[in-house]
Structures are given as structure tokens and as C-alpha cells.
Amino acid sequence: MSAPRHLAVLAAALALAAASSGSALAQKKYDTGASDTEIKIGNIMPYSGPASAYGIIGRTEAAYFKKINDAGGINGRKINFISYDDAYSPPKAVEQARKLVESDEVLLIFNSLGTPSNSAIQKYMNSKKVPQLFVATGATKWNDPKEFPWTMGWQPNYQSETQIYAKYILKNMPNAKIAVLYQNDDYGKDYLKGLKDGLGQKAASMIVAEDSFETSEPSIDNHIVKLKASNADVFVDIATPKFAAQAIKKVAELGWKPTHFLNNVSASVGSVIKPAGYDNAQGIISAAYLKDASDKQWDNDPGMKEFYAFMAKDFPEGDKLDGGTVTGYGVAQTLVQVLKQCGDNLTRENIMKQAANLQDFRTEVLLPGIKINTAPNDFAPISQLQLMKFKGEKWELFGDVISADVGG
Numbered sequence: 041m042s043a044p045r046h047l048a049v050l051a052a053a054l055a056l057a058a059a060s061s062g063s064a065l066a067q068k069k070y071d072t073g074a075s076d077t078e079i080k081i082g083n084i085m086p087y088s089g090p091a092s093a094y095g096i097i098g099r100t101e102a103a104y105f106k107k108i109n110d111a112g113g114i115n116g117r118k119i120n121f122i123s124y125d126d127a128y129s130p131p132k133a134v135e136q137a138r139k140l141v142e143s144d145e146v147l148l149i150f151n152s153l154g155t156p157s158n159s160a161i162q163k164y165m166n167s168k169k170v171p172q173l174f175v176a177t178g179a180t181k182w183n184d185p186k187e188f189p190w191t192m193g194w195q196p197n198y199q200s201e202t203q204i205y206a207k208y209i210l211k212n213m214p215n216a217k218i219a220v221l222y223q224n225d226d227y228g229k230d231y232l233k234g235l236k237d238g239l240g241q242k243a244a245s246m247i248v249a250e251d252s253f254e255t256s257e258p259s260i261d262n263h264i265v266k267l268k269a270s271n272a273d274v275f276v277d278i279a280t281p282k283f284a285a286q287a288i289k290k291v292a293e294l295g296w297k298p299t300h301f302l303n304n305v306s307a308s309v310g311s312v313i314k315p316a317g318y319d320n321a322q323g324i325i326s327a328a329y330l331k332d333a334s335d336k337q338w339d340n341d342p343g344m345k346e347f348y349a350f351m352a353k354d355f356p357e358g359d360k361l362d363g364g365t366v367t368g369y370g371v372a373q374t375l376v377q378v379l380k381q382c383g384d385n386l387t388r389e390n391i392m393k394q395a396a397n398l399q400d401f402r403t404e405v406l407l408p409g410i411k412i413n414t415a416p417n418d419f420a421p422i423s424q425l426q427l428m429k430f431k432g433e434k435w436e437l438f439g440d441v442i443s444a445d446v447g448g
Contacts, residue, residue: 067384073147074386079379080120081105082140084152084161089127090255093281093311094153096358097176098123100368101151103355114379117386122146126157128255133157134164141170148173148391151194151371155179155227158191166190171391173378174371174421178305179230183420185396190388192395192419194371198227198303199234201327202276204425204442205301206238208325209246209274213299217248219272221263221287223279224252231278231303248272253283264290276301281308285316292320300324304425308363309334309434318433327425328435330370330405333360335434343404366405373403374412374421409441 073080085098105119113119122144126133133152140146141164148171152158155177165172166188174194175182178201182193209216220235222228232250236243249270251263260283267275268291275298277287284306291300300323306312307326331338338344347369351360358365379386381394398421401412412421424443428435 069385069387069390071147071387071389072145074117077117078120079114079117079386080122080144080146081375082137082144082146082149083121083123084126084133084136084140084149084157085123086128086153086157087125089129090282091128091154091280093308094176094364095125096311096362096364097151097153097368097371100355100358100365101372103358104350104369104372107350107354108376114376115383126154128154128157130156130160134160137161137164141165141168146170147386148388150174150375151176151368153177155230156225158182159226162188162191169388171388171395173391173395174374176367176371177227179226180234181230183418185417185419190392192392192414192421194374194421195367196304196327196329196422196425197420198230199237200423201304201425202231202234202278203238204327204427205276205325206235208427209301210239210242213274216246216274216299217270217272218246218274218276219267219270219298220247220250220276221260221267221279222250222252223283224254227280228252228278235276253279255280255283260286261290264294264296268294268296272298274299274301277306278303279306281306281312285312288312288316288320288324292317302326304328307428307435308361310359310362311364313430314361321430324430326428326430326435328428328437329407329410329422329425330363330366331407332363332435333366341404347405370403370405373405374398374401377401407437407441 083098085095086092087095102121105121109118124136126136140149151174153176158175158177169190172191178195178198180197180199182191222232239246249267251267253260253263264287279287302324304327313321331344351358378394382390396414396416398412398414407426410424414421424441426437426441427439428437
């Protein structure tokens with residue numbers, strides 16, 4: 041081969057190599073908070089304050105991401121999980137969100153907990169175009185990709201859940217007299233709206249009493265006394281764990297025997313039922329989308345075996361009977377799936393694009409038959425639930441898995 045020809049071939053080969061490595065380099069795209077070695081993820085949890093029972097969710101997530109890092113990370117990148125306490129206080133949540141975005145420079149905020157706190161940071165997160173992903177609250181408004189394209193929920197929404205209770209009441213107790221206790225904030229009101237919408241025209245006649253409480257109250261006993269006086273035979277209990285446990289205890293203490301519906305966010309055996317007393321909780325009805333770690337039927341379930349192994353090895357100080365550990369594990373697995381789908385394109389835009397492209401994804405802590413599905417116009421990953429009744433020391437599932445989509 042003549043020298044000029046040889047050089048021409050070499051130049052062509054070099055040009056081709058440069059082009060291909062150039063395209064490989066071009067495929068790696070990062071926003072603030074991501075690099076070749078790290079993915080920075082922010083989180084806000086009530087480690088203190090009236091909803092501190094939920095802090096276990098953040099601690100479980102931290103342990104799960106450490107497990108992922110110990111196994112080499114995601115596509116070779118380690119997760120740097122930065123989690124702050126907001127004490128379930130919206131002003132504190134705003135402060136912590138600003139710190140995470142502006143000082144820590146995280147790629148996204150993941151699974152920040154509480155309807156009031158997430159409501160307080162939603163506009164800020166969307167104006168900054170930073171994902172507020174898989175928020176730990178079931179408020180219906182997180183499914184609004186048109187108005188808030190940077191915010192997405194994870195768990196079934198509250199209105200769907202109380203609509204399912206309403207359907208059950210209408211079918212099985214058409215003459216029920218209903219008393220409702222609800223937390224006086226966006227979370228409580230969202231659940232209440234679902235109940236009223238589900239009862240439809242009968243809501244006005246069937247609901248004989250409703251009473252709200254503030255999370256600053258040390259005890260809600262007086263509210264239970266007031267609701268019992270209405271002579272209701274159905275009690276709908278819309279409260280976070282501390283207050284739900286108080287309600288269960290007080291209802292039993294007063295000798296009131298209504299059919300008791302308890303919202304899913306307080307159905308944890310470890311942090312609600314056990315402290316309230318198993319005897320006091322018999323017959324309570326709730327709804328589930330996750331497997332219950334206290335239920336022996338899952339002992340040989342492959343997905344739960346993995347969860348039990350994770351708890352034993354990576355989070356031994358955590359209580360596997362606390363529903364928060366199963367929640368934290370399941371939502372962390374969902375984020376890992378999104379990050380895997382992102383590959384080397386770790387931009388904030390692509391995070392949301394991949395989060396809105398989950399198809400029949402399952403974390404194996406979901407109940408059989410429940411799958412995670414999202415789309416650009418559907419920001420509600422989980423929209424199925426199954427009713428359950430408390431018996432002995434565990435929840436017993438009954439009926440079919442019910443789909444209950446309520447739009448944002």
C-alpha cells in the first residue's frame with residue numbers, strides 16, 4: 041500500500057474511531073447531581089414531630105441504596121442519598137428542599153413524605169424543573185402531568201381508597217350512619233372528598249357526623265367521644281399513625297362498636313395496631329397494595345424472602361413488621377428501575393421521561409396482580425387495592441384486587 045493511500049486509510053479509521061467514541065461521549069448526558077461516579081438523591085422525611093412513625097421509610101431507603109452501592113451501584117454509579125428531617129412541618133420542608141436543590145445540588149428529590157410538605161414545595165420544584173419523584177403521599181393532585189410535569193406520586197391515591205370503602209358501605213350497609221374523623225389538612229380533606237364522591241347523593245344523609253383534628257393536638261380522645269355521641273354504626277378513621285392508634289384505643293375504651301374503616305397509611309401492624317392493642321383492632325377494615333410482612337402466607341414467597349434477607353443483612357435495626365419498611369423497600373426498588381432505564385442519560389428531563397414509561401413493572405412486595413404502570417399522561421404508578429380485615433394479629437385480604445383510577 042502506498043504511503044499516501046496508507047495514511048488516507050489510517051485517517052479514515054481514526055475519523056471513524058473518533059466519530060464512534062464521540063457518539064459514545066454524546067450519549068452520556070448529565071444534569072447537576074449526576075456524574076460518571078455518582079447520582080445525588082435528596083429526600084425529606086418526618087424523623088421527628090407528630091408523624092415520626094413514618095421516619096422508618098427514609099431509613100429503609102438509605103439501607104437499600106447502601107445495599108445497591110455495595111453491589112457496584114447503578115451502571116457503575118453510586119447513589120449519594122441525602123435525607124433531611126422536616127418534622128412534618130411545611131415551612132421546614134420548603135427550607136430543606138431549597139437546601140437540597142441549591143446547596144447540595146441533588147439531581148432529584150425522591151419520596152419526600154407528607155401531603156402538607158409536598159404541597160408546600162410543589163411549585164418550587166416545578167419552577168426549578170427538578171423532579172419531585174414518587175412522593176410519599178397519596179393525594180390525588182400528584183397525578184397532574186399537564187400542570188406539574190416534575191411531580192409524580194407512587195402509592196394509590198387517597199380518593200380512590202375512600203371511594204372503594206364507600207362502594208363497600210353502599211353494597212353491604214346501605215342504611216349505615218357514618219361518622220368521619222379526619223386530619224385537618226390536604227391529606228385529610230382528599231380522603232374525605234373520595235368518601236363523599238363515592239357515596240354520591242347518599243353522602244348527605246349517610247354521614248351523620250364529621251370532625252377534624254389538628255396534628256398539633258396531643259390527643260384526639262375528645263373527638264372520638266363526640267363522634268360516638270352521633271350513634272353512628274360506621275366509623276371512617278382518616279388519621280396518621282399516632283392519632284390512628286389513639287382512635288382505635290379510645291373507640292374500644294368507650295365500648296363503641298362501629299364497623300371501623302382505617303386509612304391504608306395507618307394500617308401498619310408494627311407502628312399502629314400493636315401499640316393500640318390487637319384486641320382493640322379486631323374487625324377493622326382497610327385496603328392494601330403491599331404484602332404484609334407479619335402475614336405468614338408470604339413466608340415462602342420469593343419476593344418477600346428477598347425482603348426478609350435484606351432486613352436481616354442490611355437493616356437489622358429496622359422492624360420488618362412496620363409497614364414503612366415494606367413501603368421504603370418497594371419505592372426504592374422502583375427508583376432503581378427508573379435509574380437503570382436512564383442508562384447514561386441522567387438528565388432531570390430523562391428521569392421524568394423514564395418514570396413516565398414504567399410498563400407492568402413489579403417490585404415483589406406488591407400484592408399479586410398489582411402492577412406499576414405510567415405514561416406521559418398518567419402519573420399514578422399504582423392504582424389498584426385490595427380490601428382487608430384485621431383478625432388475630434394480622435390483616436386478612438378479602439375480595440378481588442380493585443382498580444380505582446381517579447384523575448388528577
